[in-house]
Amino acid sequence: MPVKGVSRVGGLGTAAVLSGAVATAAVLTSCGTTTNSAPEQPSRAVPAESPSRAAPSRSSTPSKSATPSKSPTPSASPSRSAPGPVQLPPLHADFDYQIGGAYPPPAGVRIVSRDRTALPAPGLYNICYVNAFQAQPDERASWPADLLLRDADGEVVVDEDWGEALLDIRTAAKRQRVAARVNRWIDGCAAKGFDAVEPDNYDSYTRSHGLLTANDATALIALLSRHAHARHLAIAQKNTVELAGLRKKLGLDFAIAEECAEYDECGEYARAFDDRVIVIEYSDSGLRKARSGFAGKLSIVRRDVDVSTPGSADYVRKMR
Numbered sequence: 001m002p003v004k005g006v007s008r009v010g011g012l013g014t015a016a017v018l019s020g021a022v023a024t025a026a027v028l029t030s031c032g033t034t035t036n037s038a039p040e041q042p043s044r045a046v047p048a049e050s051p052s053r054a055a056p057s058r059s060s061t062p063s064k065s066a067t068p069s070k071s072p073t074p075s076a077s078p079s080r081s082a083p084g085p086v087q088l089p090p091l092h093a094d095f096d097y098q099i100g101g102a103y104p105p106p107a108g109v110r111i112v113s114r115d116r117t118a119l120p121a122p123g124l125y126n127i128c129y130v131n132a133f134q135a136q137p138d139e140r141a142s143w144p145a146d147l148l149l150r151d152a153d154g155e156v157v158v159d160e161d162w163g164e165a166l167l168d169i170r171t172a173a174k175r176q177r178v179a180a181r182v183n184r185w186i187d188g189c190a191a192k193g194f195d196a197v198e199p200d201n202y203d204s205y206t207r208s209h210g211l212l213t214a215n216d217a218t219a220l221i222a223l224l225s226r227h228a229h230a231r232h233l234a235i236a237q238k239n240t241v242e243l244a245g246l247r248k249k250l251g252l253d254f255a256i257a258e259e260c261a262e263y264d265e266c267g268e269y270a271r272a273f274d275d276r277v278i279v280i281e282y283s284d285s286g287l288r289k290a291r292s293g294f295a296g297k298l299s300i301v302r303r304d305v306d307v308s309t310p311g312s313a314d315y316v317r318k319m320r
Contacts, residue, residue: 085232086195086196086228086229086232086233086234086253087125087195087196087234088234088253088254088276089111089125089127089195089196089234089254089276089278089299090110090111090125091275091276091299092275092296092297092298092299093110093111093125093299094106094108094109094110094111094299094301094319095109095110095111095112095113095278095280095299095300095301096109096111096112096113096301096317097112097113097280097301097303097307098112098113098114098115098118098307098309099113099114099115099129099307100306100307100308100309101115101118101307101308101309102114102115102118102119102121103309103310104121105121105124106317109124110124110125111124111125111126111127111278111299112124112125112126112127113126113127113128113129113198113256113278114126114127114128114129115128115129116128116129116130116185116188116189119192119193120192120193120194120195125195125196126193126194126195126196127194127195127196127197127198127236127256128186128189128192128194128196128197128198128233129198129200130182130185130186130189130197130198130199130200131164131200131201132178132182132199132200132201132202132220132221132224133166133167133169133199133200133201133202133204133217133220134159134162134164134165134166134167134200134201134204135148135164135165135166135167136162136164137162137163137164140164140165143165143167143181144177146168146174147167147168147174147177147178148165148166148167148168149165149166149167149168149170149208149211149212150168151209151211157207157208157209157211159201159204159207164201166204166207166208166212167204169212169216169217169219169220170211170212170216172219175216175219175220175223176223178220179220179223179224179227182199182224183223183224183227186224186227186228186231186233187231189231189233190231190232190233194233195233195234196228196233196234196235196236196253196254197224197228197233197234197235197236198236198238198256199221199224199235199236199238200238201238202217202221202237202238202239202240202243203217203238203239203240204217205217214242214243217240217243218243218246218250221237221250221252222250222251225250225251225252226251229251234253234254235251235252235253236252236253236254236255236256236278237250237252237254237255237256237273238255238256239256239257239258241257241260241265241268241269244268244269244272244273245272247272247273252273253276254273254276254277254278255269255272255273255276255277255278256277256278256280257269257277257278257279257280258280258281258282259280259281259282259286260277260279260290261279261281261286261287261289261290261293261294261300262281262282262283262285262286262289266279266290266293266294266298267293269298270294270297270298275297275298277298277299278298278299278301279294279298279299279300279301280301280302280303281300281301281302281303282302282303282304282305283302284302284318286302287300287302287318287320291320300319301317301318301319302316302317302318302319303316303317304316304317
């Protein structure tokens with residue numbers, strides 16, 4: 001969802017996060033291969049569990065230094081089909097971010113991201129947004145109490161910018177349970193005919209006051225990646241530039257980066273994902289900076305921070 005600032009890895013810094021996360025990633029099994037094969041044809045839509053909120057997420061608060069967590073184990077909801085080829089988004093194609101509400105895409109758009117409760121846009125490359133690492137306010141009560149992250153006083157840890165409870169992914173057993181629920185949403189995305197999935201809040205560990213680690217996050221994203229590929233969906237890394245170097249080990253196919261120009265991160269994403277990067281800026285200055293360095297190379301759009309729909313007083317969508 002729209003960002004509020006960029007997440008940074010504090011303490012020992014990015015090198016420490018990567019060294020710990022690499023240890024976890026090294027034991028992961030293959031997450032499937034990606035090719036540019038034809039997209040899967042849409043099938044019947046399935047009802048969503050409940051609507052998702054309409055705004056991207058990142059934290060402006062530096063994280064505590066990450067420490068290793070237990071190695072991940074296989075997903076609690078294994079796919080019934082073998083991993084197969086997926087279709088990747090076209091390079092530096094016009095993009096529209098519609099997670100705040102679906103509407104007819106502007107002329108020239110070839111890629112669109114919509115909430116999992118919406119239908120894909122006919123004839124375009126469609127990305128399905130799911131909130132994978134936090135519980136939205138209207139869904140919090142439906143999550144088991146022990147899957148909400150709690151501090152030493154037993155209080156639920158909340159992303160204050162969006163009022164969302166962080167999910168507790170500190171153990172393999174809890175990650176399996178979280179993945180089982182998110183994977184049902186991914187199944188719904190596949191059934192509706194989406195081409196890819198966008199699991200948001202991969203960087204939640206940076207907002208956990210040191211309770212979660214980069215290893216916890218990478219272990220869960222690997223479970224989701226494996227399941228998405230089994231459903232013939234590509235999977236995006238959402239933000240979290242400090243973990244971009246692990247994308248091949250984790251099976252992540254492309255990146256969706258909010259404000260990477262504003263924070264001088266677009267080059268890191270471009271190198272890690274071979275230019276298969278979708279950039280969303282939330283200011284005119286960010287858009288200008290993104291275009292000056294990456295126009296014709298990455299997919300770039302300027303949106304309003306609430307990702308409003310046309311007709312709203314806050315609606316902004318610019319390509320230049």
